[in-house]
Amino acid sequence: MLPFDSLISAQQLTPEIVANVISVTDAMAQNIEQSGRIDLLDDKVVSLLFFEPSSRTMMSFQSAAQRLKAGMVFAQSAAGTSLEKGESIEDTIRMVEAYSDIIVMRHAMPGSAEIAANTSKVPFINAGDGGNEHPTQALIDVYTIHKHKGRLDNLNVVFGYDSLQSRSIHSLSRLLAQYPNNRFTFTGPKELNPRDEVLTDLRALGVECEIRSEVELGDGFDIAYVNRLQQERFADQALFDKNRRKYRLTRDKVEGSNCLILDPLPRIDEIDTDVDSLPNALYFKQASYGVPLRMALLAMLLGKA
Ligand code: CP
Numbered sequence: 126m127l128p129f130d131s132l133i134s135a136q137q138l139t140p141e142i143v144a145n146v147i148s149v150t151d152a153m154a155q156n157i158e159q160s161g162r163i164d165l166l167d168d169k170v171v172s173l174l175f176f177e178p179s180s181r182t183m184m185s186f187q188s189a190a191q192r193l194k195a196g197m198v199f200a201q202s203a204a205g206t207s208l209e210k211g212e213s214i215e216d217t218i219r220m221v222e223a224y225s226d227i228i229v230m231r232h233a234m235p236g237s238a239e240i241a242a243n244t245s246k247v248p249f250i251n252a253g254d255g256g257n258e259h260p261t262q263a264l265i266d267v268y269t270i271h272k273h274k275g276r277l278d279n280l281n282v283v284f285g286y287d288s289l290q291s292r293s294i295h296s297l298s299r300l301l302a303q304y305p306n307n308r309f310t311f312t313g314p315k316e317l318n319p320r321d322e323v324l325t326d327l328r329a330l331g332v333e334c335e336i337r338s339e340v341e342l343g344d345g346f347d348i349a350y351v352n353r354l355q356q357e358r359f360a361d362q363a364l365f366d367k368n369r370r371k372y373r374l375t376r377d378k379v380e381g382s383n384c385l386i387l388d389p390l391p392r393i394d395e396i397d398t399d400v401d402s403l404p405n406a407l408y409f410k411q412a413s414y415g416v417p418l419r420m421a422l423l424a425m426l427l428g429k430a
Contacts, residue, residue: 185415
């Protein structure tokens with residue numbers, strides 16, 4: 126069980142909740158290995174509303190619902206739905222809640238998740254609201270770190286390269302800030318550093334935060350959490366074009382370091398493909414944990430775990 130009906134923000138998550146989610150995720154992974162599919166949600170219908178593009182989040186929620194034997198209602202984009210005719214998010218949710226027992230939604234507008242959750246009479250999961258938050262990704266990220274590092278505290282983490290516009294970085298940094306003795310460095314183009322109020326919030330939680338234009342992974346980092354520059358969120362395309370290939374992890378930078386490389390993906394320019402075969406390149410494994418993790422969340426929010 127979770128102490129809330131809807132997951133909108135990583136700020137709702139505490140270390141105790143995360144420990145529970147990790148343990149249910151482990152059980153779901155074991156279920157997948159032993160049985161492939163289980164009957165846990167065979168009396169439920171899950172709505173998946175993806176009004177902004179997605180591969181991993183959409184397909185891993187689909188797979189999670191299938192493995193739990195839930196039925197599904199599905200919108201793969203706003204095209205073809207009445208959002209195109211101008212229907213509001215609120216009215217869309219009022220309809221979809223009548224068709225299903227839980228709603229998962231991705232939408233390009235920051236704050237859309239809160240609007241939807243406040244409207245919905247059934248549990249709601251934020252699958253990404255614009256550049257704001259991506260709490261289920263943050264749970265996958267901490268699951269990965271816990272599994273491969275054995276702890277969520279005392280971590281020296283470098284985030285790059287678009288900390289300003291990345292919902293994944295926003296959610297993960299907020300979540301890791303709740304654990305003691307974590308230190309964050311943000312790197313990338315200076316225009317894409319976190320907003321001052323984000324840094325102030327993280328520092329208020331006791332996190333030492335630094336901004337550096339360049340870093341070496343050998344400088345004691347435990348985790349490098351990198352992602353693409355968020356092209357679709359740039360007001361100034363010239364800024365994107367100027368920086369898109371400037372910030373990049375190459376094999377010579379990663380090889381030999383103990384730093385784990387995470388990326389919420391999709392990978393565009395931020396990691397060379399010849400990094401993929403290194404033992405500390407965890408991003409595809411990280412994405413694979415999305416299925417048991419999202420099975421755990423669906424079951425927990427529906428009171429079945
Ligand atoms: N990590 C992530 O959200 O990927 P998608 O955009 O493909 O869902």
